[in-house]
Amino acid sequence: MQLMAETAAPRFWIQDKLLMGFTPGEYLRSLLTPFNAVAGVILLVGLPVIAYRYLYGLGAATNLSQTNPWGLWIGFDVLCGVALAAGGYTLASTVYLFGLKQYYPVVRAAVLTGFLGYFFVVVGLLVDLGRPWRLPYPVIYSYGFTSVMFLVAWCVLLYFTVLFLEFSPAVFEWLGWKNVRRRAVKLTIGATVLGVVLSTSHQSALGALFLIAPRKLHPLWYSPLIPVYFFISSIAAGLTMVIVESMLSHKIFHDETHPQRAVDLDGITLGLGKAASVVLFTYFFLKLLGLAEEGHWDLLNTAMGSWYLVELIGFVLAPCFVLAFAVRAQNANWVRAGAVLTVIGIIVNRLNVAVVAFNWNVPDRYFPSAMEVITTVTIVTLGILTFRWIVNRMPILHEDPQYGTEH
Amino acid sequence: MMPNDIFAMYAAKVADYLVAVAFLLLFIPFWRFVNVPSAAGEIALAPVRRLLDQFAGWFVLPEHAYFHPGHGWARFDDGQFVTVGMDDFAQKLVGDLSAVSLPAPGSRVEQGERGWSLTTPEAKSIDMLSPVEGTVVAVNERVVASPEVVRSDPYGDGWLFKVRATRPRANQNQLLSGTLAKRWMEEATDAIQRMISPELGRVLQDGGMPVHGIARSLDAEKWDELCRRFFLTEVRHARGETF
Numbered sequence: 299m300q301l302m303a304e305t306a307a308p309r310f311w312i313q314d315k316l317l318m319g320f321t322p323g324e325y326l327r328s329l330l331t332p333f334n335a336v337a338g339v340i341l342l343v344g345l346p347v348i349a350y351r352y353l354y355g356l357g358a359a360t361n362l363s364q365t366n367p368w369g370l371w372i373g374f375d376v377l378c379g380v381a382l383a384a385g386g387y388t389l390a391s392t393v394y395l396f397g398l399k400q401y402y403p404v405v406r407a408a409v410l411t412g413f414l415g416y417f418f419v420v421v422g423l424l425v426d427l428g429r430p431w432r433l434p435y436p437v438i439y440s441y442g443f444t445s446v447m448f449l450v451a452w453c454v455l456l457y458f459t460v461l462f463l464e465f466s467p468a469v470f471e472w473l474g475w476k477n478v479r480r481r482a483v484k485l486t487i488g489a490t491v492l493g494v495v496l497s498t499s500h501q502s503a504l505g506a507l508f509l510i511a512p513r514k515l516h517p518l519w520y521s522p523l524i525p526v527y528f529f530i531s532s533i534a535a536g537l538t539m540v541i542v543e544s545m546l547s548h549k550i551f552h553d554e555t556h557p558q559r560a561v562d563l564d565g566i567t568l569g570l571g572k573a574a575s576v577v578l579f580t581y582f583f584l585k586l587l588g589l590a591e592e593g594h595w596d597l598l599n600t601a602m603g604s605w606y607l608v609e610l611i612g613f614v615l616a617p618c619f620v621l622a623f624a625v626r627a628q629n630a631n632w633v634r635a636g637a638v639l640t641v642i643g644i645i646v647n648r649l650n651v652a653v654v655a656f657n658w659n660v661p662d663r664y665f666p667s668a669m670e671v672i673t674t675v676t677i678v679t680l681g682i683l684t685f686r687w688i689v690n691r692m693p694i695l696h697e698d699p700q701y702g703t704e705h
Numbered sequence: 706m707m708p709n710d711i712f713a714m715y716a717a718k719v720a721d722y723l724v725a726v727a728f729l730l731l732f733i734p735f736w737r738f739v740n741v742p743s744a745a746g747e748i749a750l751a752p753v754r755r756l757l758d759q760f761a762g763w764f765v766l767p768e769h770a771y772f773h774p775g776h777g778w779a780r781f782d783d784g785q786f787v788t789v790g791m792d793d794f795a796q797k798l799v800g801d802l803s804a805v806s807l808p809a810p811g812s813r814v815e816q817g818e819r820g821w822s823l824t825t826p827e828a829k830s831i832d833m834l835s836p837v838e839g840t841v842v843a844v845n846e847r848v849v850a851s852p853e854v855v856r857s858d859p860y861g862d863g864w865l866f867k868v869r870a871t872r873p874r875a876n877q878n879q880l881l882s883g884t885l886a887k888r889w890m891e892e893a894t895d896a897i898q899r900m901i902s903p904e905l906g907r908v909l910q911d912g913g914m915p916v917h918g919i920a921r922s923l924d925a926e927k928w929d930e931l932c933r934r935f936f937l938t939e940v941r942h943a944r945g946e947t948f
Binding site: 572575576579580583586587590592593622626 | 716
């Protein structure tokens with residue numbers, strides 16, 4: 299496709315940049331794939347469901363109630379989305395602050411994942427809040443200095459801006475705006491520092507939201523250390539999400555990558571896997587520390603306690619050892635398996651905190667409605683389609699030949 | 706505070722400290738575990754490492770051989786007997802051979818003096834220097850009959866002749882081995898690369914190994930330069946080419 303764009307006669311900008319060199323007819327025919335068919339069905343069903351939610355309200359579209367005000371949209375779309383989008387700040391700090399340039403090949407994709415992750419977190423939040431025109435209120439109208447939610451709102455806004463600044467060089471390279479791109483690159487280090495500070499804030503702040511509900515969150519999951527848990531686990535989530543994303547991207551978008559990238563990816567995967575295993579090891583002992591501090595060992599012998607042990611041992615300790623053994627054996631495929639297990643573990647943890655272990659002892663237990671599930675699947679599908687659109691056009695998995703190794 | 710509360714508080718603190726101490730004690734071995742490749746991985750990689758260690762730049766450089774700067778090699782066998790041959794660089798540089806002229810059994814060779822001659826299909830004849838001194842006790846008839854053996858296995862079946870060395874230890878001290886030999890061979894590779902691309906300087910070829918008969922891709926002037934430079938000898942053109 300790129301060769302066609304380079305060697306054919308001069309094209310209109312839209313055909314070249316947006317349609318990847320195809321004519322409109324060719325482009326539409328290229329969309330006829332099984333994946334697009336499934337995605338199309340999801341959007342055809344999901345977008346009207348989202349519209350229904352806005353027209354008829356939360357009560358009509360969800361199983362949320364006064365007892366259970368937070369459900370799948372907050373638990374998965376917001377909490378999991380923010381945790382799994384942490385690859386942006388972890389990889390940016392790895393490459394630009396710690397100087398580990400060997401991870402540069404995956405930093406742009408990680409920043410893009412973070413950027414789109416936070417964007418669709420906001421989309422999910424807007425679907426849950428229901429009055430999207432009030433989104434700017436924490437910034438311009440209703441401050442709420444005593445609210446953790448105020449901190450989260452500001453941090454997400456600022457960090458989203460930072461992510462756009464980190465991602466913008468790829469956009470300007472695609473547009474061919476060399477001077478603007480040069481200025482954007484100069485902002486990278488400052489943006490990365492700000493990104494780390496902001497991420498430390500809002501990743502832990504999302505955990506701090508639960509500090510004000512000690513009796514609602516199950517004692518095994520509740521701890522004064524919950525902000526620390528959220529922050530540390532976000533590092534593991536970010537590192538493993540980059541491993542999973544790069545594995546999928548290089549399989550699906552292999553024609554976008556330079557052949558040599560396939561050789562480097564295993565080394566990058568092993569390095570990230572080692573870091574993730576160390577973080578998970580630390581996180582496991584922090585969880586044990588919280589358990590020891592609260593002294594609720596007796597609760598481990600209950601049904602919720604068994605589920606807590608499944609989360610702690612099956613989705614923290616087990617992936618930690620899978621990653622450690624895989625790194626030691628220099629087996630990148632096993633690192634990828636460990637990364638997938640870790641990502642699942644992060645999702646399990648966030649859903650446990652927000653849904654499963656929240657209001658665990660009330661008779662009116664929450665279970666997501668079909669419309670909530672459809673909405674979540676629709677938002678995730680939109681995220682994947684947007685990621686694909688950008689990767690197919692912009693220099694994300696490969697470097698723009700005009701700029702080479704200018705970093 | 707009730708006694709039960711104090712006990713509970715101390716029990717919690719003891720548990721805290723135990724967890725913290727356990728973490729500190731276990732972290733170091735865990736860190737060492739993830740930083741050291743496994744024995745299985747090491748074993749799996751060992752043949753690869755051994756193979757890679759035998760390469761210096763583009764050329765094979767086995768551990769057991771000692772190298773003369775003129776690109777002959779010597780293997781010091783039992784006692785005073787030394788096996789002699791031409792190294793991988795020499796056979797790749799020269800390429801196809803039509804004949805190899807070896808010293809006769811019973812004749813004497815001197816270290817750094819003419820040891821044997823190579824003749825190419827283009828009737829170019831190149832002398833190579835002997836890496837050791839002594840009396841020739843055996844020649845490799847297989848190489849005389851089929852010179853291409855040198856190309857396929859320069860360090861094994863492609864040996865040229867055996868010598869009863871008069872001063873094996875002294876000869877050995879004059880030859881290159883190990884890291885020195887590897888560095889010397891890498892410098893030779895660099896020099897070849899610069900000759901291939903003199904305008905560009907040293908460039909990184911796009912992977913792959915050098916073509917067989919590197920010098921054939923160069924013109925006659927560079928062929929002479931290569932011989933003088935690398936084999937430390939002069940090129941003699943066969944009769945019929947000079948006029």
